[in-house]
Amino acid sequence: RSLVVVRAEAQSINPEIRKNEEKVVDSVVVAELSKPLTAYCRCWRSGTFPLCDGSHVKHNKATGDNVGPLLLKKQKE
Ligand code: FES
Numbered sequence: 703r704s705l706v707v708v709r710a711e712a713q714s715i716n717p718e719i720r721k722n723e724e725k726v727v728d729s730v731v732v733a734e735l736s737k738p739l740t741a742y743c744r745c746w747r748s749g750t751f752p753l754c755d756g757s758h759v760k761h762n763k764a765t766g767d768n769v770g771p772l773l774l775k776k777q778k779e
Pocket residue numbers: 742743744745746747748753754755756757758759769770771772
């Protein structure tokens with residue numbers, strides 16, 4: 703019985719979306735949120751997925767990519 707280990711190469715996951723930006727981050731204002739800000743991962747590298755844990759920073763440095771989280775912001779009253 704053999705074990706095959708496949709190592710993932712550092713690759714960009716964003717081939718063409720808004721590549722002129724250092725980091726692609728979008729925000730949505732939501733009226734009913736318990737916290738002022740919640741960040742959802744869009745890079746698939748977070749250890750707390752679906753929430754962002756900042757892992758996109760390491761991914762961006764390794765690949766030259768520009769991915770970032772989706773931010774949900776509580777609407778100010
Ligand atoms: Fe994936 Fe932040 S860890 S967007």
